Structures are given as structure tokens and as C-alpha cells.
Amino acid sequence: xxxxxxxxxxxxxxxxxxxxxxxxxxxxxxxxxxxxxxxxxxxxxxxxxxxxxxxxxxxxxxxxxxxxxxxxxxxxxxxxxxxxxxxxxxxxxxxxxxxxxxxxxxxxxxxxxxxxxxxxxxxxxxxxxxxxxxxxxxxxxxxxxxxxxxxxxxxxxx
Amino acid sequence: xxxxxxxxxxxxxxxxxxxxxxxxxxxxxxxxxxxxxxxxxxxxxxxxxxxxxxxxxxxxxxxxxxxxxxxxxxxxxxxxxxxxxxxxxxxxxxxxxxxxxxxxxxxxxxxxxxxxxxxxxxxxxxxxxxxxxxxxxxxxxxxxxxxxxxxxxxxxxxxxxxxxxxxxxxxxxxxxxxxxxxxxxxxxxxxxxxxxxxxxxxxxxxxxxxxxxxxxxxxxxxxxxxxxxxxxxxxxxxxxxxxxxxxxxxxxxxxxxxxxxxxxxxxxxxxxxxxxxxxxxxxxxxxxxxxxxxxxxxxxxxxxxxxxxxxxxxxxxxxxxxxxxxxxxxxxxxxxxxxxxxxxxxxxxxxxxxxxxxxxxxxxxxxxxxxxxxxxxxxxxxxxxxxxxxxxxxxxxxxxxxxxxxxxxxxxxxxxxxxxxxxxxxxxxxxxxxxxxxxxxxxxxxxxxxxxx
Numbered sequence: 001x002x003x004x005x006x007x008x009x010x011x012x013x014x015x016x017x018x019x020x021x022x023x024x025x026x027x028x029x030x031x032x033x034x035x036x037x038x039x040x041x042x043x044x045x046x047x048x049x050x051x052x053x054x055x056x057x058x059x060x061x062x063x064x065x066x067x068x069x070x071x072x073x074x075x076x077x078x079x080x081x082x083x084x085x086x087x088x089x090x091x092x093x094x095x096x097x098x099x100x101x102x103x104x105x106x107x108x109x110x111x112x113x114x115x116x117x118x119x120x121x122x123x124x125x126x127x128x129x130x131x132x133x134x135x136x137x138x139x140x141x142x143x144x145x146x147x148x149x150x151x152x153x154x155x156x157x158x
Numbered sequence: 159x160x161x162x163x164x165x166x167x168x169x170x171x172x173x174x175x176x177x178x179x180x181x182x183x184x185x186x187x188x189x190x191x192x193x194x195x196x197x198x199x200x201x202x203x204x205x206x207x208x209x210x211x212x213x214x215x216x217x218x219x220x221x222x223x224x225x226x227x228x229x230x231x232x233x234x235x236x237x238x239x240x241x242x243x244x245x246x247x248x249x250x251x252x253x254x255x256x257x258x259x260x261x262x263x264x265x266x267x268x269x270x271x272x273x274x275x276x277x278x279x280x281x282x283x284x285x286x287x288x289x290x291x292x293x294x295x296x297x298x299x300x301x302x303x304x305x306x307x308x309x310x311x312x313x314x315x316x317x318x319x320x321x322x323x324x325x326x327x328x329x330x331x332x333x334x335x336x337x338x339x340x341x342x343x344x345x346x347x348x349x350x351x352x353x354x355x356x357x358x359x360x361x362x363x364x365x366x367x368x369x370x371x372x373x374x375x376x377x378x379x380x381x382x383x384x385x386x387x388x389x390x391x392x393x394x395x396x397x398x399x400x401x402x403x404x405x406x407x408x409x410x411x412x413x414x415x416x417x418x419x420x421x422x423x424x425x426x427x428x429x430x431x432x433x434x435x436x437x438x439x440x441x442x443x444x445x446x447x448x449x450x451x452x453x454x455x456x457x458x459x460x461x462x463x464x465x466x467x468x469x470x471x472x473x474x475x476x477x478x479x480x481x482x483x484x485x486x487x488x489x490x491x492x493x494x495x496x497x498x499x500x501x502x503x504x505x506x507x508x509x510x511x512x513x514x515x516x517x518x519x520x521x522x523x524x525x526x527x528x529x530x531x532x533x534x535x536x537x538x539x540x541x542x543x544x545x546x547x548x549x550x551x552x553x554x555x556x557x558x559x560x561x562x563x564x565x566x567x568x569x570x571x572x573x574x575x576x577x578x579x580x581x582x583x584x585x586x587x588x589x590x591x592x593x594x595x596x597x598x599x600x601x602x603x604x605x606x607x608x609x610x611x
Contacts, residue, residue, distance in 0.1 A: 052228045054209030057221035092222060100219030 012039045012057070019060055023067040028077045030063075041082045045089040058088055058101050065109045071118025083120045084108065087128060094132040099141065107131060107141060168249045175336040178240035186253045196257060203261035208232050210262075215317055230318060235265060237320035237339055241275075242268035272315045275340045280310060282347040289354045292362040294377040295369070301328035302350075309343055331385040331455045352451040353384035359441045360387060360404060367479035368404045374482065386477065388437075388452065389459055393476035395433040401440045408478045415472040418463075426467070427460050487609045490559050493527035501530060508538040518547050528556060532563070536578045545585045554597070558605035560586055 016035040023029065030038070042059055046052060062084050066072055072080050091104060099107070108123060116122040131141045168189055174181040183200065186192040192200075211231050212223045223231075242264055243252040255264065283306055290302055309324035320338045326346065331353060334345045357365060365383065368390050369376040390404045396418075397410040418426060434456055438449060466475035495501070504524050511517045517540065525531050531552075535545060549557060564579070566587035575583070590598060 046222065050225050051222045052225050053222035054205065054212065061221070089222065092220070097220060097224075101221055102219070 009036075009039050009043070011054075012042070012059070015060055016063070019063045023063060026067045027074055028067050028072065029074070030078060030081075034078045038078070038081060038085065042085050042089070045086045049089045049093045051089060051092065058105070059085055061101060061105050062088060062108075065105045066112070069109065069113055069118070071112065080120065083124075087120070087124050090124075091128045091132055094128075095135045098135050103141075168253070170249050173249065175244075175341075176338050177236070178244050179236050180240075182240075182243060182249060182252055182256070185249075186256070191250075191253050192257070200256060200261060204232075204235065207235055207261055207265055211235060211317070230320075234315075234317050234319040234321075238268035238272060238315070239264050240268070241271050241319075241339075241341065245271060269315065272319060272340050275344055276310075276313070276315070279340060279344045279347055282344070282351055283310070286347060286351050286354060289351065289358055291354055291357050291365065291383065293365065293369075293383060295328075295379070295381070295383060296377055297327040297329070297380050298383060301326050306343070306347070313340065313343075315340070327380060329380050329382045331382045331388070331458065332451070348447075349451065352448050353382070355445065355448050356443070356452065357384055357387050359443070360391075360402060364402075364404045364479070367481050368477055370482050371477045371480040374480070385455070385459065388455060389462070389475060390477055390479075391437045391441075392430060392433045392459065392463075395436045395440070396429075401437050405479055406476055408473065411473050411476050411478065414476065415467060415470065418467045418472070423464060426464060430460050430463060431456060487607050488555065488604060489609045490528075490555065492529045492559075495527050495529045495533075496524075500524075501533070505534070505537050508534070508540075514544045514547065517544060518551070521548060522551060528559060531556075532560070535582055542581075542585050542588070545582070546589050549586070549589045554601050554604055555608075557586075557590075558601050558608055561590070561601065561605045562608050 013032065013035045016030060016038055017032060020029050038059055042053070042057075059081070063081060066081070066084065087108070088104065092099075092101075095104065108128065111127040112118060112120075112123050116127060130144065134141055134143045168182070168185045168191070172181070172185055183192065183197065187197055208228065208231060211234075212228060213221075215227070215231060216223060239261065243255065246252045246255060286302060286306075291298070293299070305325035305327065309322065312323035313321070319340070322339060322342050324343060328350070330346065330349045332349055334342055334349065337345055365387055369381070369383065369386060372381070372386055373379060387404065390406065391401045393406045393411070393414065394401045394404060396414055397406050399406055399410070418429075421429060434452060438452065443449060443452075462475050463472075466472045496504070504520070508517050508520060511520065517538070521531070521534065525534060531548070535548065540548070549560075552560075564583045564586055566583045567575070567580075590601065593601070
């Protein structure tokens with residue numbers, strides 16, 4: 001029996017629409033069409049990364065985490081969520097599933113609001129890439145080479 | 159009206175044992191027993207079950223999963239559901255269960271059934287370890303000692319119920335082809351148990367002599383011991399010999415061929431079945447499962463015998479036993495090796511010799527045992543020409559002993575050998591190839607009957 005994608009999609013769109021109840025207080029609302037587009041983006045991201053997901057899954061979590069970001073408003077809301085969704089699945093594979101969904105989304109949110117100051121390019125190309133490399137090499141996610149250099153300098157003083 | 163009712167019944171022969179659940183769905187849908195809504199409902203429930211299982215698999219930490227992992231979990235779920243549906247009285251009952259009960263409930267029942275089957279398989283495996291045959295056949299021993307054992311350690315009924323993580327090399331007379339997971343292993347063990355039960359009516363050494371007659375290297379072959387034994391027992395029954403000893407002579411096989419050639423296919427098959435009946439009677443086999451298993455094995459054996467009669471190769475199907483211990487052997491003693499210090503001196507001298515003739519003279523004079531000569535061929539850095547000259551001074555028996563201890567292997571077979579060992583084997587082969595045919599045969603004959611100590 002094949003996994004029927006249309007059935008999964010219907011369920012996912014409905015669940016994304018439900019998020020509007022929560023995000024409306026931040027002035028962020030997605031239409032059914034936009035929700036369907038988001039599901040499509042997710043499907044493409046899942047396919048290209050060789051993954052499968054049930055229900056709205058991570059999109060719902062991304063929306064709930066990012067809706068209070070000062071760098072997101074109604075005019076860039078849908079577009080940002082599209083980009084974040086693509087990034088999320090790409091880095092899910094890049095981190096070898098070593099990080100849970102919640103931790104990855106939290107890391108993305110903290111970096112987006114903090115070091116990246118709302119830049120999706122910096123988030124994807126620098127913060128997430130460094131974090132994924134750290135995890136693959138067995139370092140903590142927020143480990144940086146500057147930190148290592150500082151430690152070496154400190155050692156050198158003694 | 160009666161006709162319409164008949165057409166609705168699912169033909170159980172059309173169902174796949176391996177993918178029972180999906181084949182029931184297909185058939186039931188085709189026969190109109192399940193409508194579109196039923197199908198959509200079942201599919202939706204399967205996806206929900208998959209989502210639930212994936213969530214547990216991910217420990218609730220990830221909502222997405224790699225496609226290959228999800229597919230494997232889905233196959234496992236379908237296999238578990240199919241296992242329960244198979245346990246129901248008939249296919250129509252299974253279809254009504256699919257309509258009435260939720261997929262999750264059916265899965266849970268299937269999962270419990272797997273536990274029961276696992277327990278049963280372990281029990282049969284314990285019985286097999288008790289009725290295991292004493293045989294040097296490697297595939298038989300490794301399958302029972304290690305291959306099946308690994309299944310019980312590695313089998314994961316929650317996420318990989320459809321997999322059979324066992325290393326099973328031993329060939330059954332009736333191979334299990336249409337089952338997966340625990341069903342496969344259970345059926346395999348049941349069949350193996352019955353094959354052992356039958357073979358235990360014969361002495362281990364009689365089976366050994368029979369299989370040795372089949373091929374003296376049978377310990378390395380992937381053969382069904384049961385099939386050979388049953389065929390031999392049938393042969394003995396035909397020849398009116400005692401079945402228990404599995405002893406049929408080449409002369410009797412020739413006579414049998416002459417006799418069986420006169421039968422047509424049908425009457426020969428009947429005669430073989432008759433002989434099978436006699437075998438069962440002589441061995442006092444009352445066990446119904448074993449009788450059924452033998453009955454099930456007969457078509458394959460009948461085909462083999464028919465083919466052999468037609469091709470005039472009955473001596474390859476009915477085997478005359480060979481008693482390996484009675485074969486004349488030549489006991490070869492290598493002789494005492496020289497003292498280590500003397501050996502080192504000899505090697506130093508050989509390495510210093512400039513001319514091959516000097517080296518050869520030195521070897522002739524100093525080396526008195528086969529063991530030293532063998533070591534020297536590796537240590538004295540001799541080239542092919544020099545080694546060939548050494549071979550020339552050896553007798554047939556020494557050459558035969560060298561062949562036994564250093565048989566030639568192709569590059570692929572010889573991957574584990576050292577360079578020096580490979581070179582020696584190649585030089586030896588080249589030397590033998592250059593000898594006259596008659597002498598080659600004599601040497602190989604001697605090598606064959608040599609008992610090297």
C-alpha cells in the first residue's frame with residue numbers, strides 16, 4: 001500500500017489554518033491558499049531531503065515559535081515561513097537527526113532574532129551550517145572556533 | 159442471485175502470503191466487498207498508525223522521518239496486520255473484520271500474535287538443538303548454531319516485523335518461499351525439525367558414508383541432507399535392500415536404471431510413491447506431520463528420478479555410499495627437523511651462494527627432512543628456476559605432499575596468502591603442468607590418498 005499523499009496534505013492544511021487562531025494576536029494570518037502553498041513547500045523540501053512527515057508537523061511548530069519575532073510582520077510572514085521550512089528539513093538531515101525538532105527550531109529562532117538580526121541568509125549560511133558541523137564533529141551546537149582560539153590564548157598565558 | 163453471491167467470494171489462492179493484507183484489500187475491492195469509502199478509511203487509518211509508530215520510533219523528538227525508515231515501518235505494520243488476518247477462519251471473515259474493527263486494534267492483535275509465534279519458534283528451535291544431526295556439513299551446523307540464534311537477538315517486531323535478520327544458509331528440501339519475518343522463521347524451523355526427525359531414523363555414520371559417496375567434500379556443500387537421505391532410502395526400497403543402512407551398490411543402481419526405464423512417467427511416479435510408503439512402514443514413521451512433509455517432498459524427488467532415468471544418470475541421484483576410512487592411505491612422515499642454529503647457518507650459506515648448482519648441492523647434502531625443505535623453499539630466496547631444480551630432486555611422494563600442503567589457488571581465492579606462499583604454489587603448479595600426463599596422474603593419485611601428519 002502506498003502512502004497516500006493527498007490525505008496527508010488535507011490534514012496538514014487544516015492544521016496550519018488552525019494556527020491562525022494563535023498567531024492572529026501578533027497580526028499574522030495565513031489564507032487557505034497560503035497554507036496550501038506552505039504544505040507544497042514542505043513537500044518539496046521533504047522530497048528533496050528524502051524525508052516524510054505526518055500532519056502539519058514542523059510547520060506548525062515553526063509558526064508558533066516564530067510568530068512573536070520582531071523581524072516578522074504580515075508583509076514577510078508567509079515568505080519567511082517558506083524559507084524557514086526549507087531550512088529546517090535541510091538541516092534536519094545535515095544534523096543527522098541528532099537534534100530534536102523543538103531544539104532545532106529554538107536554535108533557529110534564537111539565532112534569527114539574535115546574531116542574525118532577521119537575516120535568513122546569515123541563519124542558513126552561517127549559524128545553522130556551523131551548528132550542523134559542530135554536531136557532526138561531536139562539539140556542542142553553539143561551539144565556535146573563536147571560542148577555541150580564546151581557550152588556546154588563555155592556556156598560552158600560563 | 160446465487161451467481162452474484164458466488165462472484166463475491168474471494169479466491170484465497172489469489173492472495174499473497176507475503177503481502178496478505180494488501181492482497182486482501184485488492185481482491186476485496188475488486189469483488190466489491192469493500193467500497194471506495196472503506197478503502198479510504200482503511201488507508202487513512204494505516205497512515206495514522208504509521209504516524210503513531212513513527213512518533214514512538216523518533217521518541218517524540220522529530221515529526222519527520224527518513225523515507226526509507228518510514229517505508230520499513232509501514233511494511234512492518236502491514237506484515238503484522240496481515241499476520242492477524244491470516245489467523246482468522248477465512249478470507250471473508252478477515253474482510254468483515256477489516257470493516258468492523260479499527261486498523262489499530264487489528265495491529266495490536268497482530269502484535270500479540272507475533273509474541274506468541276516468537277515463543278513458539280523459540281520452542282521449536284530448542285527441539286531442533288536437541289534433535290540436531292551429527293554431521294560435518296558446515297551450512298547445516300552454522301545455520302543451527304549461529305544463524306538462527308542471531309534471529310532471536312536481532313528481530314524487532316515493533317518496527318521490522320517483516321525482516322528476517324538471520325543467516326540461514328542450510329537448504330531445506332521444501333524451501334520456505336512465500337513468508338516473511340517470524341512466519342518465515344517459524345515455518346523454516348518446523349520444516350528443519352521434521353527433516354531432522356526423519357534423518358534420525360538413520361545412524362549418523364550411515365548418513366556420513368552416503369553423503370561422502372555423493373561428494374567427499376560435502377561438508378562445504380549447500381545440500382539438503384534430508385533430500386539425499388530420503389532419495390537413498392527410496393533407492394534402497396526399490397532395490398529391496400534394508401532402508402536403514404542406506405546401502406545400495408553401483409550394480410543395483412545400474413539394474414534399477416534398466417528396470418525403471420521401462421515405466422512411463424505416471425507409473426514411475428506411482429512406483430516411487432509406493433516405495434515411499436514402504437520406507438515409512440519400514441522406519442515405523444507414524445507422525446502425521448512428518449508423513450505429510452515427506453509427501454510434500456516427493457514431487458521434487460520424483461522429478462529428479464524421472465530426469466535421471468531419462469538422462470541415464472541414475473547413479474548421480476541414487477548414491478552408493480563410500481566408506482572413507484577404508485580407502486587405502488599412504489602415511490607420510492616428514493622426519494625430524496634440524497636444529498634451529500644449523501638451519502640458520504644453512505640459510506646464510508644458501509644466501510651467500512652465487513651459483514644455483516652450489517645451492518642445489520648444499521640442499522642435497524644438508525636437508526634431511528621434508529619440514530626443513532618446506533621451510534627452506536620460503537626462506538632461501540630461491541627463484542623459480544632454482545625451486546624447479548629442487549622439485550626435480552624430489553620423489554613423487556614428496557611432490558604429492560607439497561601439493562596437499564600447498565594446493566594452487568587463483569588470485570581471488572588466494573587473497574589471504576603471503577606473497578611467498580602464492581609464488582611457491584604457482585611454481586609448483588607450473589612444474590606439475592610440465593610433467594608428462596602419466597606422471598601427473600600418479601602424483602595426484604598419491605596426493606589424494608596421502609595422510610600427512
